[in-house]
Amino acid sequence: MMNDLEKDLNTALKQMLPDDMPERLDWKLDLLNAEPLDVPQAPVKAPPRKSIFYVLSSLAACLVLMIGLAGGHYYLNNLAVDTVVDIDVNPSIEISTNSHDRVLAATPINEDAKLILDGIDLKNVDLNVAVNAVIGSMVRNGYLTPGQDNSILVSIRNNSAEKARSVRNLVLTDLSSSLSNNQVRAAVLNQTVKTGSQAKAFAKSNHISIGKAVLVLNLAGKDSSLDPEELASMSLKELAALVREKHLDISDIVNYDADDSIWENLSEAVDGVNENDNALNQGLITAAAAKKLALDHAGIAPQNATFIKAALDEEDGNLVYEVEFISGNIEYEYNIHAATGQIVDMDTDSLHTGSRPFPQSDDEDDDDDNDDDDDEKKSQRSEASRKSTKSTKHDDDGEDEDD
């Protein structure tokens, strides 16, 4: 059944996967099993481990000091900044760590942050201890309030994507257990950022962390009415409120994880699939696929169309998707066979004059989708339109579209 080419392809792909992937998955499954499924806020790490970390980290700090006194290269090696973690609430704190995730310095970026770090020496402690201490201090100083909705931005800066991700997972885990120990509910935004970030100058002149600067600039790019400097002066909580109020979709600029980092995302992706389950099970195409067929037929890029409707209906004993959308001044109506994807019927209406300016009326039932070259053009076209729209969401699945 499988030809040589496919066998080679499979072998090649297998080698691209990291050897330790099965162990990593096992480890995650262990975590998952230890966690009650229906309680998303359960801390991933058991609190008693913290105290062991304290002991270990102070031991480790002593060791580092001793070796350093002996003049070893080890110490020098451990002085180099590897990763920077920015934590923004309103206080903006920059924590730089060495390659072993031990804190080299914790720097207050604004006045609020000075208060948070006052009297706390985080040098040489493990990153998780530092995160815990910072969160604790923010709660004590009233920047994070138990029983209210809080918002935190965590930005990981490292030029290695792999390292940035592993530090991110570490920090998010620590953060989630620290928040839950302090009985604080918070939406945690997180992102990974290159070290040579373009946002550096903007961050400096506005006294915010580079991580917050990246978020603010991206946000301002979404909506031209937003002034980046004004955004920079807002707390994360205010920013979150603004995003809600303006109905901005920020899923493409920052990872947004309320409460529990990994599992919420998982559910989201699977829910999307299950919504389509009914259609899939009956051997029907999905509403999103029907929308795409209609757009392709009309030759209209998704970002230029406003959907009115995409719903299953019965017509002459056949299940069809009724798809309606507006582009320019023209309203398009399509009936698409839900099993075959064929365009059964289509109509256009000018919103102003009532005339029918649709240019390809002689081409209506031509779309059987078996024409390869035609398909090729279509996929190129939609690919091109996707590339050309940086901030507009092109969503093949259409789970969150306006129907």
Added chain:
Amino acid sequence: MEQNTAKTEYPKVVDDALLARIAAGDREAFHFLYQAIAQNIYGFSLSITKNPHDAEDVVQETLLAVYRHAHTYRGQGKPMAWIFTIARNFSLKHLQLSRRVDSLDGLQDLEGDGLSRISAVEQRMVLQAVLRTLSEQEQQIVMLHAVHGMKNREISEILHIPLNTVLSKYHRALKKLRKQMEGAHYDE
């Protein structure tokens, strides 16, 4: 529920019974699933995200999602369509994230030393040929076709394209690949 029929049998295919075992928390079944299709999820995701790191993440996220949500699966004999639709969703999500300003994602250059993990030259060439000469949709069809036991009908469902198109595009993609690989040991 379907456990009774499945538990004595060692899994050989990815089917509804396997998913039922995974839903019941059977790690052995989960490992089998990993061995059977992890590389295909990776390849499929690579064709969408064009980024090895993202594809790696998608493999992990997809398999964890399958483990966690297997009990919600009502696929009536189409587990592959279910799993790969999840993989597609995750891949699209990564694609969106990678368009952020200053994002690290997408930094990794596949053409550079990205493929150096593959030891045999011919195998590396096949993957290279797939990524270089095929359109995105052709890549996806070929990657899915290389999944053991995947039916064309399932591929058509996952990619939302008609069965005929899957077949014709698959054969055309193979032709392109063979042409590209001429000189290697592949014969018609």
